[in-house]
Amino acid sequence: MTARARARARARFYVFAIVDRRVDGLGRGMKSELTSIRVGPHAYAVGERFAEDAELPKPTPAVVLKHDRLIRRIMRAAGGSSAALLPARFGMVASDAALKKTLGQLDLKAAFERVRGCVQYTIRVHGKRTKKKKKKKHPPLAAEGPGATWLRDRQAATALPEIEALATATAVLVREASIDVRTTATTPPLLAVVFHLVEQSKARAWRSAVAKSTQLLPKTVSVSVTGPWPPYAFAEATP
Amino acid sequence: MVARKHEQHEPMLEGIDASLLDIVDHVLTKGIVITGDLVLGVADIDLVYLRLSAVLCAADRVLGDSSRTRASAKSRARNKTATAPTLGRDVIASKMGAPRLRRVKR
Numbered sequence: 001m002t003a004r005a006r007a008r009a010r011a012r013f014y015v016f017a018i019v020d021r022r023v024d025g026l027g028r029g030m031k032s033e034l035t036s037i038r039v040g041p042h043a044y045a046v047g048e049r050f051a052e053d054a055e056l057p058k059p060t061p062a063v064v065l066k067h068d069r070l071i072r073r074i075m076r077a078a079g080g081s082s083a084a085l086l087p088a089r090f091g092m093v094a095s096d097a098a099l100k101k102t103l104g105q106l107d108l109k110a111a112f113e114r115v116r117g118c119v120q121y122t123i124r125v126h127g128k129r130t131k132k133k134k135k136k137k138h139p140p141l142a143a144e145g146p147g148a149t150w151l152r153d154r155q156a157a158t159a160l161p162e163i164e165a166l167a168t169a170t171a172v173l174v175r176e177a178s179i180d181v182r183t184t185a186t187t188p189p190l191l192a193v194v195f196h197l198v199e200q201s202k203a204r205a206w207r208s209a210v211a212k213s214t215q216l217l218p219k220t221v222s223v224s225v226t227g228p229w230p231p232y233a234f235a236e237a238t239p
Numbered sequence: 240m241v242a243r244k245h246e247q248h249e250p251m252l253e254g255i256d257a258s259l260l261d262i263v264d265h266v267l268t269k270g271i272v273i274t275g276d277l278v279l280g281v282a283d284i285d286l287v288y289l290r291l292s293a294v295l296c297a298a299d300r301v302l303g304d305s306s307r308t309r310a311s312a313k314s315r316a317r318n319k320t321a322t323a324p325t326l327g328r329d330v331i332a333s334k335m336g337a338p339r340l341r342r343v344k345r
Contacts, residue, residue, distance in 0.1 A: 018271060059267065061259055061263070064259075064262060064263050064266050064267065065259065065262060067266050068262045068265065068266050086270075086271045087269070087270045087271065088270050088271050089266075089267070089268075089269065089270030089271060090266045090267050090270065092270070092271070111271075122261065122265070226258075226261050229265055232265045232266070232269035232270055233265075233269050235269070235270055235271040236271065237271060
């Protein structure tokens with residue numbers, strides 16, 4: 001093994017995103033030297049190589065902003081409207097060999113197809129919970145165990161009737177949606193964060209639908225929409 | 240034709256309307272994680288099903304550098320800010336996700 005090969009083996013690869021095609025020439029005009037390595041039959045990790053003794057990026061505001069900016073840049077380079085990109089969580093770093101081994105075991109094809117051509121919109125829902133009527137317990141179904149009943153009740157409890165108008169208006173435009181139910185001490189309190197995965201071709205229609213439907217929301221609830229984001233909340237891969 | 244399509248979508252990815260807090264929230268708490276399943280059983284009977292999540296990152300970002308762990312434990316306890324990524328070994332650091340029950344074989 002040559003000295004260069006040894007240094008490369010010891011180097012660490014800081015991953016920004018995993019894409020389904022090789023993207024080159026990303027470092028032009030930027031301080032970062034982005035490069036891509038093949039981690040599967042149709043999967044490439046795009047990131048920056050750090051020497052063994054080099055200091056890795058710390059999560060400062062400037063670095064976090066740059067992280068997001070680079071992921072957007074990679075997404076455009078990977079095909080824009082047809083891109084299949086899985087953003088990596090901040091701090092994902094490994095050797096080339098470890099990346100290949102671990103990512104090679106995952107079903108990245110399914111993960112790519114899930115997000116292909118899509119962007120994410122994030123909706124923060126603030127306000128007061130609408131008063132629930134008398135708590136209605138679901139009677140257990142014949143073929144249902146107590147766990148399933150509990151899950152059904154829990155699902156009903158975490159549903160967001162407050163933004164039903166928005167959910168209905170955007171239903172046909174959203175490929176997938178997920179909800180993080182959070183509570184904060186802010187005024188008004190944060191009820192939940194909703195993520196919508198939207199095809200880029202439908203994004204304009206989605207924004208228009210959201211703008212119209214927010215007028216129909218209860219007065220106790222307000223929403224703030226940010227995006228388009230790379231599909232951060234939908235980047236998952238399973239073995 | 241293709242070039243025009245790219246032009247149409249490029250501003251959309253550029254035109255983000257978000258605060259620093261939003262960006263921090265997305266970059267630090269979202270992104271690809273590796274998940275897996277584990278079934279704990281005794282004598283060929285599956286008893287408990289667990290869903291695991293693993294974040295691929297340097298060990299000492301999650302666990303702390305072992306050589307400095309004792310010395311910095313007190314200071315870390317005092318200062319509960321996010322641990323910055325430091326030099327580290329390559330491992331898969333796993334954390335338990337929400338456990339889910341699975342039907343027991345009979």
